[in-house]
Structure formats: structure tokens, C-alpha cells
Amino acid sequence: MPELPEVETVRRGLEPVMTGHRIARAEVRREGLRWPFPERMAERLTGATVLGLRRRSKYILADLDTNETCLIHLGMSGRILISGTTLGKFHHEHPATEKHDHVVLDMDGGARITLNDARRFGVMDLFTTGTGDLHPLIAALGPEPLGNEFNEGYLIAKLAGKNTPIKSALLDQRIVAGLGNIYVCEALYRAGIHPARKAGRISAARIASLVPIIRDVLAEAIAAGGSSLRDYRQADGELGYFQHTFRVYDQEGQPCKTPECQAKIARIVQSGRSSFYCPTCQR
DNA sequence: CCGTCCTCCTGCCCGC
């Protein structure tokens, strides 16, 4: 799925066609995704003007002038595509509806926003604007990794005494919100930390080093438009290109990119998910 | 409270 950089890229793509624009028509083509859609979602969206688009962790939040906020999560396979506008590289014509196009928003001015999600692990919801901190999907989230609240002292304190592998800890959205499998693997490689190492048994200095590394990895990925594997695209249909920069993710068997290191990238499975790492550089 | 495992769902790729 889209992790934080991919979601941020999608949000930036949606900004010019959504913010300040009115939803002329909302078409909801099934009852729900991971959970049922909120009551009368199509009617509540229709006619609303988007006041702003925010991102919290991997959630896109659209504040509407109806005192409601629309929450979107893309799950593993969710995509958002824009068509019908002359802005940038967007498609001029609306393409035919495809399988798994679940929600279609036609904006005043002609832009169409289509939410496609084959696996349907995604989420769409509406809640009263300003109550986001109470929303069950948002309330327990940890700090944004690019924000000031996420800092060396915080992470050291948060991981102290934790028996869980550092890989799992960094995937835990209550500790830091927005990281996923790709960027945790990449950050641990850059920090030289083995993914199976118990979080609570890593020196404070090494934990501290993770903070700027995580920020760098995410910032570089956002600058690259995210990572395109399989089906992720930016909202204008363009591919992201951070995947060409992966040092370990999906690189099993490839030579380690550290100069002089002769090792091959290894893969282990931790709580059902692949971890890629260099057995020599990561300890 | 903690850590681990299972599950939701579809599609794709690989080996036989």
C-alpha cells in the first residue's frame, strides 16, 4: 500500500482539483470497503465544497464546508486517479469505469476523482470536522515522523524496555505514524540496525540516529513522488520513482550497496511480513 | 498490558 510518501504525493495531486471546489456529484458503487461506508455517504458528499486537504499518517482528510471531514485510507491496493482536467498531465477524457472503481467524485469544473481498490482494505468515512482526534482510526496514532513531536528523546523513551523487534516497533502506528514495510526496511539499513534486534536493547545513540534517517528516507521518497510497485500511481497517473533507489527493499540476493561489502541482501519474515536487510551491515 | 498470529480481499507471478 501507499505509505506516508505515497499518500502525501496523492494528497498533493488532489490539492489543485479539490481544494476550493465543489463536489457536483458523488457516485458510490458498493456498500463499503474494509468497513461499510457511512450512512448516505453519496448524499453527504454531493454539493459539499472542499475547504482543505490534509494528511495524518496514511490518511487523507478532506475538510468540507458541511462541517464534515471525509477520511480516506488506501489500504494495500488503493489508488486515486484524476481525469477530466487540463491541469498538468491529467487525462483530458474520463476513462471508462474499471473493475474496482468504488467511488467516483465529479467536481465542479470537470475534474473526476476515482477511488479504485482491488483488495478493498481501504477505508472511507465521514466525521464532524474538529473531532478527528476522537476518530477511532486516528485517536491512537503516534506522532508524525516529519513533525517536531517525533524526536530523539521521544523515540528513545518510547522504545525503552520493548521486547518487540525494532522492525515491528517502527511499523506500530502508535509509536510513529506513517511508516510501512518499505521505509522501515530502508531506514533500518541506513541506520545499520538488524530488523530482528529487540527495540529495548538498542543503544540510545543508535535509536537517536534513526530519527534523522527516517526523516531523510521519507523526504527523499516524497520528492521522488513515492514508490511505484505493482499498482501505485500518483493521482495524475504518473509513476513514482523512489523504487529505483531502494537499497534493500525487494532486493533479496542482490549485492549490498555499501562500498566494500560483499554480502547479499537477505529476507526474513517477521510477523508475517518480509524484512530485507544486509546481514553484514546491520547488527 | 504485551507480543504474536490471523484475517480481510484480489491479482500476479512462478513452478510444475
Added chain:
DNA sequence: TGCGGGCAGGAGGACG
């Protein structure tokens, strides 16, 4: 060409 198995960017929920 078909089929079975494994794997996929997430994360809530059950369980011990």
C-alpha cells in the same frame, strides 16, 4: 494452458 502456492505497500482484532 491450467492450477496451486506464495506473495503483496495495512492494520484491526483475537488470543494466550
